Amino acid sequence: MPLVTGKELVSMADKGGYAIGAFNVNNLEIIKAILEAAEEENSPAILQASQGAIKYAGIDFISAMVKAAADQTSVPLALHLDHGTSFDQNMECIRKGFTSVMFDGSKYSLEENIKRTREVVRVGQATNVSVEGELGKIAGTEDDISVDEKDAYMTKPEEAKKFVDETEVDYLAVAIGTAHGPYKGEPKLDFDRLANIKKTTDIPLVLHGASGVSEDSIRKAIELGICKVNIDTNLRQAFTSGLKNVISEKPEEYDPRKLLGPAKDNMKEVIKEKMRLFGSSGKA
Template sequence: MNLVPMADILQDAHQKTYAVGGFNINNMEFLQGIMQGAEELNSPVILQTSEGAIRYIGMDYVIKMVEAATKNTKIPVALHLDHGSSFESIMKCIRAGYSSVMIDASKKPFAENIELTKKVVEAAHNVGVSVEAELGTIGGTEDDHTVEEKDAMYTDPDQAKEFVEATGVDALAIAIGTAHGVYVGEPELDFDRLAKIKKIIDMPVVLHGASGVSAADLQTAVKYGVNKVNVNTDFQQSFTTKIREIFAEKTELYDPRKYCGPGRDAIAEKVKEKIKTLGSNDKAW
């Protein structure tokens, strides 16, 4: 596969103050739509799979599809595990060919989060694989990953500094008011906290739960130091909305190519919208 470490992509974004999309794959059409949009705008892209998506698609299919999608591309592409839940699941992805992984031990006590993250970093860095970790807990649900609103907790800036120094992670996902899934009302992001964390750790920062966050707020987040923005729900909604529109007009339709194709195109358009918002267009090297 023609993949690059996520750290290379995010260091450029960190130095030049823009963000790159971490866009989740759910099936072949999602992968094709994401690559189409990124290539049209000459943007780096981080392809992501959750553990649930790997079970649904199959690891071999993920690897072969990404291999086909990146074979002739001219843009930097990383393949990233989103919300890795254990050392074992992360090692499976590294052995399969992922260029980046996330260990999410954010629900564990601070010391245990550090211990597990450090273990993953040591193993991953030995083979040139980047590591993202999370400090603070982001509410909502994404596949197997659920945090009740009452358990969500903002990232402490001082803990962020200690965590990064102790683990050696390449990127840190922080909690500043976003949530996974569909929002009820408008999210209120703590930009002051983001600015303080960025100043203290001076490294790539990740924003999860960006679907449903306004373009203006995303641009402000990028201005204050976010370099990777995760999007999944927005693409799922775009894909499903387009298919529903087609079935409403053509109730007799049964050929999946006639509705999955337009669904794929809807994802590509949404991808381009996100890329322009994040400022990664024409940043491919």
């Protein structure tokens, strides 16, 4: 079936009390792993490309591969730009057939973030492309942040309401204690903050940096309003693990298909587990 908008999938999740997995794609094996998992779990899914993925694979290749995947499946899929930091990049993705984009203006002041995000939303509304915004800063794994500084990075409920009202984004990425990349310990999420943000904005919320967050915390976050959960690190780890196992067991193997096939299967199992955890299995 043709690609659908991210808003369509995330809005259904919001009403149904579950979350859609948004899985980062970089190559054919990752796309096929998501496609096979979605079919087997009868789950909708969002395939998303970061700026790094676009630079690595090329936007035309990513767009064409995901569209081909969607044409071969009976479950709804969306193609999303993850952490687009410029207006031009968002526009290029819209032109190339992405059905959802993200403008990440978290480095700007609140007013500047609103202004720049709103510019992308206007185009998205005119072209039927969903738009995700971000408020607050989601830290990287190497950041050493004190309690006071950490609080300053987190999304403030009152600012979230102003941001949502003035930008009209379809969903909002919030900073509640997660970080991108592998964690050194278990992250502690600020659930009270999340509940307040959901209450003040009443729109679908997005959790970035979810790889490594405990299953119980993920379930609670979904109960409190998270409707889109981003997964990248877990897929990289599964891919690498599968590849290393083959090389270790069969060091003479040189066929890329036999090297990458197990890596793809490893990722598929992780994706299926995430879909069950998020509650999206059987929701297609």
